[in-house]
Amino acid sequence: MWSLCFLFSLSDLILVFASSAKHLCPPDQRDTLWEFKSEFSVQELDSSWWESDLKTERWRNNTDCCSWDGISCDSKTGTVVELDLWDSSLNGPLRSNSSLFRLQHLQSLNLSSNNLPGILPYSIGNLKYLRVLKLRYCNFFGKIPSSLGNLSYLTDLDLSVNQFSGELPDSMGNLNRLSELQLRYNNLGGNFPSVLLNLSELTQISLSYNKFKGMLPSNMSSLTNLEYLDINGNLFYGPLPSPLFMIPSLIQLNLEGNSFSGPIEIKNISSPSNLEVLSLGENNFDAPIQGSLSKLAGLRTLELNYMNTRIMVDLSFLSHLKSLSYLDLSGNDLKFSSTLRLPYLGFLYLSSCNIVEFPKFLQSQTRLLLLDISVNQIEGKVPEWFWRLEISRVNISQNYIRGFDGSADVIQRTGGVVTLDISSNAFREPFPLLPNSTNYLFGSDNLFSGEIPRTICDLVYLDRLVLSNNNFSGSIPPCLNIRMRITTRRKTRVTWEITMTWQAVGS
Numbered sequence: 001m002w003s004l005c006f007l008f009s010l011s012d013l014i015l016v017f018a019s020s021a022k023h024l025c026p027p028d029q030r031d032t033l034w035e036f037k038s039e040f041s042v043q044e045l046d047s048s049w050w051e052s053d054l055k056t057e058r059w060r061n062n063t064d065c066c067s068w069d070g071i072s073c074d075s076k077t078g079t080v081v082e083l084d085l086w087d088s089s090l091n092g093p094l095r096s097n098s099s100l101f102r103l104q105h106l107q108s109l110n111l112s113s114n115n116l117p118g119i120l121p122y123s124i125g126n127l128k129y130l131r132v133l134k135l136r137y138c139n140f141f142g143k144i145p146s147s148l149g150n151l152s153y154l155t156d157l158d159l160s161v162n163q164f165s166g167e168l169p170d171s172m173g174n175l176n177r178l179s180e181l182q183l184r185y186n187n188l189g190g191n192f193p194s195v196l197l198n199l200s201e202l203t204q205i206s207l208s209y210n211k212f213k214g215m216l217p218s219n220m221s222s223l224t225n226l227e228y229l230d231i232n233g234n235l236f237y238g239p240l241p242s243p244l245f246m247i248p249s250l251i252q253l254n255l256e257g258n259s260f261s262g263p264i265e266i267k268n269i270s271s272p273s274n275l276e277v278l279s280l281g282e283n284n285f286d287a288p289i290q291g292s293l294s295k296l297a298g299l300r301t302l303e304l305n306y307m308n309t310r311i312m313v314d315l316s317f318l319s320h321l322k323s324l325s326y327l328d329l330s331g332n333d334l335k336f337s338s339t340l341r342l343p344y345l346g347f348l349y350l351s352s353c354n355i356v357e358f359p360k361f362l363q364s365q366t367r368l369l370l371l372d373i374s375v376n377q378i379e380g381k382v383p384e385w386f387w388r389l390e391i392s393r394v395n396i397s398q399n400y401i402r403g404f405d406g407s408a409d410v411i412q413r414t415g416g417v418v419t420l421d422i423s424s425n426a427f428r429e430p431f432p433l434l435p436n437s438t439n440y441l442f443g444s445d446n447l448f449s450g451e452i453p454r455t456i457c458d459l460v461y462l463d464r465l466v467l468s469n470n471n472f473s474g475s476i477p478p479c480l481n482i483r484m485r486i487t488t489r490r491k492t493r494v495t496w497e498i499t500m501t502w503q504a505v506g507s
Contacts, residue, residue: 025078030065033080035099040090040114052089074105082108086134093118101126112136112158119143120164125150136182137161144188149174158182160206168193177201184208184230191215192236197222208232208254220244230254232279242267245275245296252277256303259284266292273298281305281328294320305349306331318342329353330372336361351375351395358383365389374398374421381405390416397442402426409433422446423466434459444468452477 037056055069065080066073072082080103094100094116100109101123109130117139124133125147131154141163148157149171157175160182167190168183178199184206191214196205203225213235221243229244232254239262240255246267251274260283273296281303293302294317302321304313305328313332318324319341327342328349336359344367350359355376362371363385370393378399384406394417402425404410411417412433420434421442428447438459449471456465457479465480 025065025071025073025080029078029080029103030061032099032102033065033068033071033083034059034061039095039098040092042089043091043115052087055085055088056090072108077105079105081105084108084110085114086110087113090114090116092116094121096121096123098123103127104129106130107153108132110134111138113138115139117141120145120159122147124148127151128153130154131177132156134158135162140164142166144169144172146171148172151175152177154178155201156180159186161185164188166190168195170195172196173198175199180204182206183210186210188212192217192231200224202226203249204228206230207234210234212236215239216241216244218243221247223247225249228252231258233257236260238262240264245273245292248274250275254279255283256280257282261286264292266295268295275299276323277301279303281307281331284308293317297321297323299324301326303328304332305329315340315342346370348372358386362386362389369393371395384410387411387414390414392416392418392437394419395421396425397421398424400426403428404432411435436460438462440464442466444470446470448472450474454479456480 037059042054042057059065059068065071066078070084070088071080073079074081083103083106090111091114094111098121101121104127106127107129109127109132112134113136115138119142120135120140122145124145128150130151133151133154133156136158137160139162140159143166144159144164146169149169152174154175155177157178157180161184163186164183165187168188172193173195176199179201180203181196182204185208187210188207189211192212194217196202197217197219200223202223204227206228208230209232211234212231215238216236218241220241224247226247227249228251230252233256235258237259240260242265244253248271253275254277256279262285264280264285275296276298278293278296278299278301282305285307297320299321300323302324307313313329313334315334315336318327322343324343325346327345327347330349330351330353332353334350334353334355338360340361342361342365345365346367347370348365348368349372351372352375355373355378357378357380358373366389368389368391371391372395374395375398378396378401380401381403382396382401382405387410401422408430412435415435415437417435418437419440420438423442424445426447427443429450431448431453433453433455434441436459439461440463444466445468447470448467451474452467452472454477456462457477
């Protein structure tokens with residue numbers, strides 16, 4: 001009996017050792033990685049708000065490289081299939097003869113957020129089994145190498161936040177499996193890359209903040225699986241192709257910050273649109289747009305800020321968008337009908353709209369979390385009903401408001417305010433009593449005078465108080481001095497800040 005147990009135990013032990021042996025990376029793979037490590041210096045940036053993960057500093061030679069940080073190996077062969085050194089403070093150019101390119105079985109490579117100044121070597125195309133390639137924020141420059149077209153298994157490509165220039169190579173049309181393409185924040189140019197229109201597996205395209213120009217192609221609907229398209233901050237112009245809005249899979253569309261013009265034409269859609277996020281701001285539309293947008297009934301976010309349109313925007317179409325939660329109409333000359341009814345919104349931006357009074361339609365907006373009606377022409381006082389909405393983040397700065405209707409505790413009684421910006425108005429005393437929930441209060445450039453009420457000390461969650469350029473006098477409330485000392489002593493990353501100016505300081 002004992003001998004039988006011993007045999008079973010020995011057999012199990014042999015299996016364990018055999019299994020472990022399969023996970024050991026081959027010596028040549030280990031040596032290649034160690035050589036790759038030596039090609040770069042490790043220099044962590046001096047940052048108080050971010051700490052890099054120095055993975056290669058924890059590697060130990062003559063150990064199983066499959067156990068090294070950032071390394072994953074094939075469970076059967078032990079070959080390295082994933083190298084993830086994101087934000088590892090690597091410094092130095094990626095050379096064309098780098099040992100990296102000898103890791104022929106790599107399926108995923110992430111070197112993002114390292115300092116690798118130079119061109120992206122043509123040799124990158126030797127890693128023919130790559131499925132994921134992420135080289136964001138690496139200080140690469142020059143043209144994108146045509147050898148990327150050799151990576152026929154690639155599904156995810158991220159070259160964002162570099163200094164790539166020129167046009168996309170035609171060879172990228174060979175990436176038939178590509179699903180996600182991120183190229184934002186570069187210096188890429190030319191017309192919209194036609195090579196992308198044949199990549200039917202694409203679900204995400206981000207070309208924002210480049211120098212692409214021209215008109216969008218009329219056959220955008222060939223991207224039948226596209227869910228996300230962001231071309232914000234380029235030089236595109238002309239009318240928007242109607243088929244763009246007819247891609248059934250499209251969920252987010254950002255066309256902001258270009259020079260699109262003309263009307264927006266959305267033909268009758270046979271099935272309900274899945275579009276949830278639409279950004280059209282900072283363009284030059286010179287014809288009515290609202291009739292077409294009313295067909296996008298599933299919209300949750302709509303940005304129409306700074307449209308530069310000479311046509312008054314009829315806001316009645318918004319009543320058809322029952323799911324709308326986020327609306328930005330800033331930078332447009334708006335007039336609100338007394339009968340205007342909007343869907344229940346969570347976020348509403350009406351900055352720089354030449355508004356002269358608190359819009360009446362706000363009285364029914366009982367679900368607002370944020371309201372920005374700054375930089376307008378609003379005079380008089382903040383109506384008492386406004387605070388019953390219990391909006392947590394309120395910006396009414398840069399108007400001509402001189403006070404609050406109701407008693408001094410009108411804001412405090414309703415509660416809910418977290419951030420309140422009343423700066424650059426004509427507010428006078430009494431200084432408002434605020435609820436304990438207040439985190440940030442901006443009240444600079446007003447006409448407040450006298451002493452700051454000691455009730456400010458009751459705001460236990462207050463993190464920032466800005467009261468500069470008023471007519472305050474007297475002494476600083478003791479609690480504010482104590483809070484400043486505590487903050488200095490703890491050296492917290494999020495500092496507690498007080499900014500004030502005083503006429504005179506008492507004892």
